[in-house]
Amino acid sequence: MVYCGKPSRGCQMCRTRRIKCDETKPTCNQCAKSRRQCPGYKDEFDLVFRNETQATERRARKANKKALSKAGKLDGEGSEGSFALNPAVAKDVVKSPMQQAIIPALNVPVETQASCHFVSNFVLMPRQGSTRGFMDFLVPMIKSEGPESHLQHAFNACSMALINNRSASRNRFADKALNEYTQALMGTNQALRDPEQQKTDSTLAAVLLLGLFENITAKQIGMLAWGSHIEGAIQLVKQRGRKQLRTKNGLMLFVAVRTQMIIHTLTTGKAPIMGVEWWLTDAIKDQSAGDCQRIMIKTGELRAEVTRLMNSMVRSPENVEIMLNMIRRCQTVDQEAVNWMRNVPEHWHWKTVAWEDNVPNGDYSKAEVYPGRVDVYRDFYIASVWNMTRTARLILASLIVRSAAWVCAPIDFRTTPEYATASRTCMDTITDIIASVPYHLGWHLNKPHIVQRANLGQFACGEEDALKSLAGYFLTWPLSCVMGQDYTTDNQRAWTVGRLRYIGNDLGVKYAHILADLQIRIPSMMIRRDGLMASPYGAAHNFEKLTSARTTAPTPGYTMNPLQQREAMHKEQFEQSRADLLAKAAGPMTSHETQWVAQSWLTLPERSSSIPTAPHC
Template sequence: MCRTRRIKCDETKPTCNQCAKSRRQCPGYKDEFDLVFRNETQATERRAKKANKKAMSQKHKQEEKDGFRSPSEIGALRSPDGSLKSPTDAFLANLKIPLEQQATCHFMSNFVLVPRQGSTRGFLDFLIPLMKAETTDTHLKHAFNACALAHLDNRVHSGDDQVKDKALAEYTKALHSTNQALRDPEGQKQDGTLAAVLLLGLFEVCRQDALGTELISILRVEANITAKQMGMLAWGSHTEGAIQIVKQRGRKQLRTKTGLLLFIAVRTQMIIHTLSTGKAPIMGVEWWLADAVKDEEAARCQRLNIKTSELRAEVTRLMTSVARTPENIELMLDLIRRAQVVDQECVNWSKNLPEHWQYKTVAWEDNVPNGDYSKAEVFPGRVDVYTDFWIASVWNLVRVNRICLASVIVRCAAWACSPVDYRTTPEYATAARTVVDNTIDIIASVPYHLGWHLKRKDQLVAKNPSLSGFACGDDEDLSMKGLAGYFLTWPLACLVGQDYTTDSQRAWMIGRLEFIGDHGGVKYAHILAQLQVRIPSMLIRRDGLLASPYPMAHNFEKLLSARYGPPTAGYSMNPFQQREAMQKEYIEQKKQELMNKALAGGNQQTNWVASKWLSMSI
């Protein structure tokens, strides 16, 4: 108000004396989050960036024409396909400023999302006050530098070992100093320590490329690796460490703005970790939600996510520990009903959202260039846009939640109806429709995440003001944001492994994961693109083998490796041999039926040809 009136403000809080004397309502001061990395006005920012881009473009053309750059320098500005990189990457490659400063700005413009309105949340926005503090923890600085350098190297494709070496050196220092802080009873409760642990997990996501090739080769040899082991190989260990720190910090951490943001960030990571590994979340729903709500709609979503995690963990525990009795079958039917209730709550959540949470369909794509789904930006069908990256991620988390609930329901139905084929049950039919519908919804959100709407020049896609913006850089930059790819990895990986996903959908999703790994700098996406699982059929097979009264339930891995091993005590054949014998008998029966049908009414020569053809084909 004082700035508007062009008078000096005495900055008294909560109401300045100038407004009090003139009996005006003092609007207060901007939040410190809004003051970081922002120009005075958006108009000034746009004008400056446009002028800068134009000048840099002219400079690049002139220098290339004059042969000013060496071939290696020109190559650094191009993507692997030969096209020029985004203006942001080209700008960073040409600036003669310290590497660490380039990395900091790059990371802030790709991962730190700052809310512009009080009703929305950001991502990693707790880093701004922590990094601004004069007494920033050493381990937090090292962890931040490791993430920033790693992602800069991934995006710019510099090929410079110096950047990789610096990133790994910072990561090593961060691990060492963080471990020292965790040994200190007071140091382990500091905001900087928890933030450093979260960043260490993010580093693992960005730097999984080298590990990925080795890991995939191991997976192909060791077929019995578990989901828990997979999680521990990536960011799972850091996530579990962050959960333990939050537990130690107690409710006191919720009294500060930064403490609340850190708590919510860990809660989100905990949900994804428990859903992906099938482990029960520590503490209960109320412990994670009480006094820790920054956005009502998102909090209701996370309540449903935690309920689903608990249900899934309970089902897995029961499948491996209870005998198939009438009482336990009724217990499984009760779990089905509970899962259906949570699923209905998810549906109700989506129907009762405020307007700014709603998405809208802006286009319909019919063609796939060259028929190659793996290279297509958009899968045939609708394209949706959202008001915010973070809101889009919450929507997809709800959709993944419903897919997990469908898997729980089908597993319980298969256990209860065995040996009848579970695919004949009404629960399976309902689950299939649920998964197919939510798959379409997630696919429709992918182009928005990857910046497709920003490149449209036909004005079909309205440029709506976003409810949040990145802490640095130009929000209208056409290059893909690293955070958008990070948000997509878990939903796409979940869909790729579903039984109900079509071959064309799976090829397109794998292509998008590869794109995120190559161009988004989230290298963990390469690993997720190569995992070959099918849900829920693989889980149902495991449940059937583990459930009593099958033998050797205590050692699932050994049972898998005993495909041609000797039968167990009391059985003439082991379970795999029994299954194969039943399948062989079924095939022989069907073959005979088809041959009888084909031979009926034909002459001798026709019968001979039909008999030979069927015997070779079946």
């Protein structure tokens, strides 16, 4: 396969006109100035894997003409002016273009293309002198495993799913991806039944890949299975114990599971198992990133505790003091996040390189940059850690406001000083996250006059100065948090939804589509949810009286006593309010997937669960 030079990323019109394209999306400015219709850009994958058949045929025809000309001259040397070919010579010389091809056309199997595409988009290698990476344990681990191993099938499933999500593939490889996923699932389940196999690195890596497959495909089965895969990985890490940290692969797998565990606990409201120190002791690859994850784990613990208290406590002087203490604890962790931002190393600092004033055509959903500043970072791993800390601050602010609303009820929580402080913090944090998005999504790659030698990171293969699916994958969580904030403006929300759509359509991370359909508003919906879950007995201090009322005989003519009737009415009201809240959070394009995500984010109980009707003892 010959090297044909660096492929042009310009639009087809500019390439045909042989002029430099500014590569502005969705349409370039060169076409707009000349009032031509811009046909758009080629798929990133097609730029790397180009079909050389036609070029080979052209070279063959050229070589054929030269051979014919040379043969004619040789045959005509004996008679002046004669260029007739000798039939014997013509028989050997005249061949079809493909027969004359010096280098035959390269036919790369789709499995190989898929593997290269996945590795070049998701396997981030550590830079020299750094330990930061993502899935960098995969390449050496797959080489050591057999071609029919459950890890290989899990890798194949992710690869085929990612290449299937490209617009040019037209969903041709969905069946192959699902077949590989099924084989990986069967092999992994079989390994989990073996006490020795379940503790191996390959089994844990396969479980992580299965979870990634769910996010890439975002099918109905995937949305319900993602959480179970992550919870399974957490249990495997727990069983493997501290000795897993002694090997390089073991440590990398542990850090990968820890990252997924943090996102899982924050989205579901479940408390992290084992506590902060168990997850961090002797397992820090990068001190700055480790300090960020410490803040995130503490945030997950606080969210789970606030939700537990909201579900169980009744109003009393003692419980009011407990909620005030929760506010102070959240403020303490938030201050840790502020200190982290102030004290990160110099090379972790971001830099503002541009300021955008306008949105093309006034359509925020299609704009590459939101009006305001544009920040760049050393690499998008650092940018993603910054955004993790920022999302922690957003969550902590919502917990503070929720707790303040519980304390001051029935007074409007928006009159509290906690709400005023949270508003300022969240609006500034939202601005910071939005300013980082263009860098994540490759805005700087076509701006060499603004950003010198900036790239997204070092990947296992492929071009470095190209947009990566991993960058979009890291962005889904911060963008969804921004989209769901009460403090986000309508224009900011429209732009954020557009970026999530772009990640789903162009980068192949379909989970972003589900997040874009959500209509969650935090903390207002959480406060409403807290009101739905509150005990109906605001003054239920006399537990004995409450218990005796529950066992009283039914009223004549009724099947339930007065207390039971009241509980039934409350349950019916709760179910109706719960359904309304869930429908509003899931948005107008209601689907099973969006309902599942909305229910997880709002930590709503299953419909079959009982409604708390008495304080916990």
